[in-house]
Amino acid sequence: MTPTTPRDDEPSSPRSPVVMRDVAKAAGVSVATVSHVVNDNPRARIGQAARERVRRAIEELGYRPNALAKTLVTGSSSFIGLVADAIATTPFAGQIIQGAQDEAWKHGYVLLVANTGGNEAAEEQAIAMMLEHKVRGILYSTWFHRAVTPPAALAETDAVLVGCYSEDSSLQAVVPDEVQGGRTATQLLLDAGHRRIAFINTSHPSPAQTGRLEGYRELLERAGVGYDPALVVEATSDQEGGYEAAMRVLEHDVTAVFCHNDRVAMGLYDAARDRSLRVPDDLAVVGFDDQEVISAHLRPPLTTVALPHYDLGAAGVRLLLGIDEPTAGTARLVACPPVVRSSV
Amino acid sequence: MTPTTPRDDEPSSPRSPVVMRDVAKAAGVSVATVSHVVNDNPRARIGQAARERVRRAIEELGYRPNALAKTLVTGSSSFIGLVADAIATTPFAGQIIQGAQDEAWKHGYVLLVANTGGNEAAEEQAIAMMLEHKVRGILYSTWFHRAVTPPAALAETDAVLVGCYSEDSSLQAVVPDEVQGGRTATQLLLDAGHRRIAFINTSHPSPAQTGRLEGYRELLERAGVGYDPALVVEATSDQEGGYEAAMRVLEHDVTAVFCHNDRVAMGLYDAARDRSLRVPDDLAVVGFDDQEVISAHLRPPLTTVALPHYDLGAAGVRLLLGIDEPTAGTARLVACPPVVRSSV
Structure with missing residues (x-):
């Protein structure tokens, strides 16, 4: 960045603003007429030609109506x-x-x-x-x-x-809709043929904790796989939680894990790598949230369920x-x- | 969440707002006096007692002055x-x-x-x-x-x-200050005794690209280690870039890597793990940005330089x-x- 002096045609201080009076002068009408046009006053009778002249002058001069004044006139704010x-x-x-x-x-x-x-x-x-x-x-x-x-x-x-x-x-x-989200995550794994599906849930009581579990359970039961509480473990909802929970989950001979969120999945990835387990060949993983900076860039990129922010x-x-x-x-x-x- | 009917003492529609007239009535003064107090009008002469009564009434009634009207009066917006x-x-x-x-x-x-x-x-x-x-x-x-x-x-x-x-x-x-940031990252590695320090820079032309490189180079030269262009490689500034660049960096027998950002460092971590290199014992790593959801939760947590957003x-x-x-x-x-x- 080289220091330069401002160009002559570009003043460094703000231009003095165009006011309603300037518009009225340019259009050859009264200030009241400009005001009526700007505020769309339905009671004012203004000829089409004058209305056009005001609109053209507003455009040419770059006049900006005062939104705050309009708010006070109309009584409703934007x-x-x-x-x-x-x-x-x-x-x-x-x-x-x-x-x-x-x-x-x-x-x-x-x-x-x-x-x-x-x-x-x-x-x-x-x-x-x-x-x-x-x-x-x-x-x-x-x-x-x-x-x-x-x-x-x-x-x-x-x-x-x-x-x-x-x-x-x-x-x-x-x-x-946490329950539907839990069903969606579970469906992705069922569709790929998995039957032993663990769930690393958060240990933090919340609608996400109960809702996603409800969806997971509901879908497993509906699919005839059945719900096995031994396959659900709780952990802190971050990378450290996922890494630590991996041990408790993998002893159950599962082929797939639904993780409470993408951060938990990232920790699980690290734990799988430490055990030379390949994702998805040895272990399928689904996350939640779609925190893109993580989910899209894990190795391999993470299949997940998006929070609809x-x-x-x-x-x-x-x-x-x-x-x-x-x-x-x-x-x-x-x-x-x-x-x-x-x-x- | 159980559906309930609103409690009697809590109307479900907004309360009708307290207006200046209500304050004037409660304080026993004119509306003009209330206006002067609210707008801190220095030209208005109002006795201390009346001013106090107005302030108390405002507080008791929960009157909220109209900030937009004040803007029009004072000419300056908030x-x-x-x-x-x-x-x-x-x-x-x-x-x-x-x-x-x-x-x-x-x-x-x-x-x-x-x-x-x-x-x-x-x-x-x-x-x-x-x-x-x-x-x-x-x-x-x-x-x-x-x-x-x-x-x-x-x-x-x-x-x-x-x-x-x-x-x-x-x-x-x-x-x-990208240059100072580059110096800071390099200093962290020099202080830990490293002399063969690689830099995975972004391939995207930007002030961050040139500034961080300048700081890295300046400090290596100042420390008498010297600048070796072979130790600087360019990559996309994400996890994939860091993973791919690892190969090109590690063939140079370096003990430390300064990464353009935390995402690059995350990719480098994965590549190091694939080669059974431990961070920091076999390879020291410094990131940039302090994108906390990544940097604080990598294994081990990443030393980095923060962008001062x-x-x-x-x-x-x-x-x-x-x-x-x-x-x-x-x-x-x-x-x-x-x-x-x-x-x-």
């Missing part, structure tokens, strides 16, 4: 708030933002994002800020599926829980805006799709 | 925009948001975040939206360090580039607000600190 506990510290939940943002933009809304680290004071501050900016509503999201006690201030606006739910169902919620964010916005009908008394479930690579 | 190419699809650059947000909040600003996927039309739309909301300024950030041609609309406000820079230095920029976001806000002095004609460098684990 903001949707997203309060998240840990977008920044979680490596893949950022897709929640992307899904919510894309859906919000589609309907003319802008996303106000606050990452609170789960800190109560920061949450309170974030929600207060959003309410002061007259948001249309607030999405309250967590990076892993769990029950929450929603902050009381959420009652002051429309709110939807994303990736979490409240025990008393006082707020609409949208969460991943993007869809959760988008579904949250659709519920908030009333585009999707709410499901009474229960959370809306979003499907966890299979991602087939080379480990089965 | 927003800072952050346009990012890929927060959501990159597993760790989200820390840029966190750093920018924390620093913005500290100074009374709120972050408007837009993730554009690097798409030009989405960038234009995001910047237009931010300008319409009268942002104090815009941070334009990229998830990896590179030269950019800033969108023309950035000239309409104050702007700072974060994690990128423009060739003509027309905008202030803050970027990671959080600090980049915070430094960007400080430059934008004029809290830090700009460096004329060149980008501000943020240090990449060592993260010592068990691979050296």
